[in-house]
Amino acid sequence: MRTILVLNPKGGCGKSTLATNIAGYFAMQGKRVALADCDPQGSSRDWLKIRPDHLARIESAKVKDGKLEIENTTEILVLDSPASLHNQKLVSITRAAQTAIIPVLPSPIDMRAAERFLAELVGLRNKISRKVRITTVANRVREDTIVAAKLEHYLEKLKLPNGDKIPFMTMLRASQNYLHAAETGMTIFELAPSRTYYDREQWAPLLSWLNSSRSIP
Ligand SMILES: Nc1ncnc2c1ncn2[C@@H]1O[C@H](COP(=O)(O)OP(=O)(O)OP(=O)(O)O)[C@@H](O)[C@H]1O
Ligand SMILES: [Mg+2]
DSSP states (O other): OEEEEEOOSSTTSSHHHHHHHHHHHHHHTTOOEEEEEOOTTOHHHHHHHTSOTTSOOEEEEEEETTEEEOOTTOOEEEEEOOSSOOHHHHHHHHHTOSEEEEEEOSSHHHHHHHHHHHHHHHHTGGGOOSOOEEEEEEEEEOTTSHHHHHHHHHHHHOBOTTSOBOOEEEEEEOOHHHHHHHHHTOOGGGSOHHHHHHHHHHHHHHHHHHTSGGGOO
8 A cells, every 4th residue: 555644743834735635636546545634623534524426536544543444455545644743643654654745835934844844854764664755845835926936946955954855846836726625525636627727737746756656665
């Protein structure tokens, strides 16, 4: 089973948005997908509850006593993680994944928080046995703003404190399409193509990375 984790302890950076859209994308490709909401807030779980029946099915993986209950036919597991995830909880959730995606918002506070988080991740590395493939995604970006350019520059140069480069995958614009999809249990890939053309283009590098061996250790 392939496990994709979306994480960043900073609240509101787009974890649930990315997790639901990734789960939906793979379900649309005919994969057996489970989405696990490890966040007590339950944004992804709520999204699954309102997901229309006629759309590609995504299983809701239950978290019971810290353990995941998923059907053994699951091919892709997407983990949506909570804000303020640190220490042991961060270790156990990261251990479960082969691939981790870190969304970062274009704000100086979020960029500094991302830097601290990556330092923490490296500090915990010896406890995370598996070598997880990590990437960053700039999210909710208003293009042609100074802060967007700064975020892009920052993420392109980003290295782990041990010198390893972290690939920067793509920049997702701030768009009502994400709000609309979240409200209706859909993904942006299920909204009208004419309306989401630009968003789909922005997702392409991330999806192609997820479909390639580069995102698997
Ligand atoms: N690219 C985007 N454009 C517009 N709105 C967005 C975008 N990404 C996320 N949002 C909106 O921003 C809000 C926060 O996003 P989301 O819930 O995905 O963040 P989160 O990291 O899961 O938050 P939390 O840390 O609270 O779990 C939501 O209302 C979501 O619909
Ligand atoms: Mg969330």
